[in-house]
Amino acid sequence: MEIKRKNTKEIKIGSRKIGSDNAILVQSMTKNKSAQQFLLREEINNLISAGCEIIRVAITDAECIKIIKKFIKEGLFKNNPIVADIQYDHRLALDSLKAGADCIRINPGNIGGIEKTEILIEEAKKMNACIRIGVNSGSVDKKSLKKNNFNKTEALLENTLEYVRFFENCNFYNFKVSAKASSVTDSIYLYRTLSEKIDYPLHLGITESGNEFSGAIKSSVGIGILLNEGIGDTIRVSLTSDSVKEVKAGYVILSSLGLRSYGVNLISCPTCGRTKADLKYYAENVEKITAGIKKPLTIAVMGCIVNGPGEAKEADIGIAFGEKKAAIFVKGKTIKRVNEADVLKLFNEELGKLIENKDSVSKNF
Numbered sequence: 001m002e003i004k005r006k007n008t009k010e011i012k013i014g015s016r017k018i019g020s021d022n023a024i025l026v027q028s029m030t031k032n033k034s035a036q037q038f039l040l041r042e043e044i045n046n047l048i049s050a051g052c053e054i055i056r057v058a059i060t061d062a063e064c065i066k067i068i069k070k071f072i073k074e075g076l077f078k079n080n081p082i083v084a085d086i087q088y089d090h091r092l093a094l095d096s097l098k099a100g101a102d103c104i105r106i107n108p109g110n111i112g113g114i115e116k117t118e119i120l121i122e123e124a125k126k127m128n129a130c131i132r133i134g135v136n137s138g139s140v141d142k143k144s145l146k147k148n149n150f151n152k153t154e155a156l157l158e159n160t161l162e163y164v165r166f167f168e169n170c171n172f173y174n175f176k177v178s179a180k181a182s183s184v185t186d187s188i189y190l191y192r193t194l195s196e197k198i199d200y201p202l203h204l205g206i207t208e209s210g211n212e213f214s215g216a217i218k219s220s221v222g223i224g225i226l227l228n229e230g231i232g233d234t235i236r237v238s239l240t241s242d243s244v245k246e247v248k249a250g251y252v253i254l255s256s257l258g259l260r261s262y263g264v265n266l267i268s269c270p271t272c273g274r275t276k277a278d279l280k281y282y283a284e285n286v287e288k289i290t291a292g293i294k295k296p297l298t299i300a301v302m303g304c305i306v307n308g309p310g311e312a313k314e315a316d317i318g319i320a321f322g323e324k325k326a327a328i329f330v331k332g333k334t335i336k337r338v339n340e341a342d343v344l345k346l347f348n349e350e351l352g353k354l355i356e357n358k359d360s361v362s363k364n365f
């Protein structure tokens, strides 16, 4: 069943567009400090290779501005816009805009209030930049909190809507909104309510969601439920882990809902008493072989020949294991039976043919 997306306004961030019927963009935030310039550049390049479409960088001091300015001049963010993330110091936000950042992420509540926010809005207009109003449960306005009987979620909602109206009153519309809570249910409530009340693009995320395992699950539940309701124009899966994994998780969420396809969608069976091979080993190796493929491709790795091809009939190519043997199948049909020892090599050859490349896709096998 196709998901009907809510029709939001289209905004522009560098070379990309967000909202309306544009693709839901996948973003991540760098983990390296700007002072570690070489590591930061490497991380950004890895993110771009993994398909990250918007890259957020924490700006903590003047040194960070110098570094992002240099990266911008080099064209590092030409196709993958940079969002400068600033807390508290509006001068850093102002300098980030002057340095050419495509977007700044600010929380008007902690950047110096309405007056400082207005200065930033005027600069963003001048620079043709975008702003993300990023409010989260850790930084709710005290007045709103009191007014809402210390209900953080309601206070956060009130704050966010006030900021949206303020931006409109300043005749600035090139902005997106995020309102994050670490509780999945609160986040869903917040975004659902925002989606009813405003039609600016929404950036979805579950803040401080946890490590690789629990974070990916919490994000999939929260972001997934919202996306399924047609809510959300850009997403970030926050993980206490490698930023590239955030991007991969983002695409898995989107592709599992049929909203995007990017690179390989690996299907592997959970294994059971019928499994005929070390499936974890083979699934990991197939993942390595196919890591560089950007073309959407579904690949199945199944533990038995009985259910393998049938269960993975949607796959473009796959392997199903028998006793010391394996079958390679394409589009659900078995096309080759091989010895287990040769399976990765021959799979790689078939994969190469499938993606219309005479050479093998990977040099590993």
Ligand code: SF4
Binding pocket: 269, 270, 271, 272, 273, 274, 275, 276, 302, 303, 304, 305, 306, 307, 308, 311
């Ligand atoms: S495909 Fe075969 S081995 Fe894998 S879980 Fe299903 S029955 Fe078990």
